[in-house]
Amino acid sequence: MTSRTKKTERVVKRMIHTLFAMGLLVSLQAQTADTTVYVAVEEMPRFPGCEMLDTTAAVKAQCASQALLSFMYSNIRYPQQAQQEGIEGTVVLSFVVEPDSTISNLSVRKDIGGGCGVEAMRVASQMNNIGVRWSPGKKGGKSVRTQFNLPIRFKIEEPLPYNLVNGDTIYIQFDEALAFSGGPDSLSNYLNRRLRYPASVQDTCIVGQLEVDVLVHPNKTVRILNITDYNDLGFDFWYEAVAATTSTYGKWKPAVYEGRQVPASFTLNMAFTPDTESCQSTVDRYNKAMALANEGAQLFNDEKQEEGLAKMSEAVTMFPDDANLLILRGQAYLDMNRMEEACMDLSKARDITLLDWYDNLLPFICRPQEDTGANK
The missing domain is CATH 3.30.1150 (Fusion Protein Consisting Of Minor Coat Protein, Glycine Rich Linker, Tola, And A His Tag; Chain: A; Domain 2)
Known part of the structure; x- marks a missing residue:
């Protein structure tokens, strides 16, 4: 072995010893780090x-x-x-x-x-x-x-009798609530007569629901505040919902607060189901899913959580892109502290409807769950 080779060998050995010592030091430091x-x-x-x-x-x-x-x-x-x-x-x-x-x-x-x-x-x-x-x-x-x-x-503060929404004053406390002339049954019958399934999509067998929030002024004029599309139905359905809603002009009894008529809002629920024979099986399946969801919610409220959740999940399986069903099951998961499943359902419902109800909560629901134990 040449002297150059021996010198190189000694250098390499010193480097190995140094690296080993450094690694040992880092290991010891990691082991002695105070995690208390x-x-x-x-x-x-x-x-x-x-x-x-x-x-x-x-x-x-x-x-x-x-x-x-x-x-x-x-x-x-x-x-x-x-x-x-x-x-x-x-x-x-x-x-x-x-x-x-x-x-x-x-x-x-x-x-x-x-x-x-x-x-x-x-x-x-x-x-x-x-x-x-x-x-x-x-x-x-x-x-x-x-x-x-x-x-x-x-601590609950005394609330104002109204909310300000995008510059509109909307009363939430009344002596007499906003009501459709003739009562709820009259409103339901009126909308059933006025609401039309879009002819352009009649053969698609699309089913779903829209919610239309309307503002009714003391002069009985009607203005649409918001449309919530729970099934991503699209513009053709929105158009028909708007037409049915605005046709209620003059048919409301305005809300009354402290003896005077005031502006107030009302939410109209509109279900779209095709009436063609070829779509009847889809309509029947949709009605079954809604019945399962309602049954599941009742069981859940009666403290039969697992049975109720099973019914809700069966409904979601039938219509996996129905935001109403996803929100119902997502809230149930949230009540059971099953955050991962709640995150999936509520996030998907948010993407479908663009509702901001859970925006403040989703970062917490969807974050990785940490170990909350602490060393004393």
Whole structure:
């Protein structure tokens, strides 16, 4: 063996020893990294916005607490279910502030029902997405994983009797509600006479539903606020729905609030089924699916969840692109905390209808579910 070869061999051996030592060091560092989630540390995490203050840590903590609550309360929307049921109280969230200033392991430690816990979670879960970076907890001068508990108070305020929607004042409280002349049966019969299945698609056997939200003014004029297409029926069906809706002009009894007539809205449900003999089997199958869905919903409400879910799933299998069915089953999955299935159904329904009902909730429903356990 030449001296050059021996020298090269010694260099290679030293490199191997160095690389081995470096790898061992990295391995040891990884093994000794502090992954403990601390409940109490010398310096607790702080919401951003107050770190530039030239003051004590206690004053910064008080400022950060106010900024955090301001962020939460300015983004929280009181759930409609909680308002209707008069639910008030305090939701407590728990999460971990990581050394990199993000939050993880978000969970509800205490809930009061009515969707309040989910709503608080929705707002808190947006922190990482919008770039909120906490000042992490400190132990021995080092940033560590720290558990943070956040109480959020839900208190119902006296609501206004109306909503403002795209510049329109729409009353939601009445002494006398908006009503069609002759009552609900008269409205149903009227729409059945007026609503026509589009001739251009008569042989397609398409079935489905539209919802038309109308605004009726005190002078009895009718204006369409929105059309929700649960089956992606398309323009021909929308045209017929608009024609039937606008023909109700002058046939309404306006809503009354505090002795005066006020503008109010009404939702018209319009079902389209072809009447040709060749499409009768499709219509029968559609009616069966709707009956299964209604039966499933009743079973679910009677606390027979699995039986009810099976009926809903049978209906969805028959009409997999019916957003009404997807929303019904998706809400059932959500109530059962089966987030992955709820995400699939509600996301698909969102794509079909373009409804924004679940937009604020979908990022939470569809996010990978984290392990919410914490080391003490």
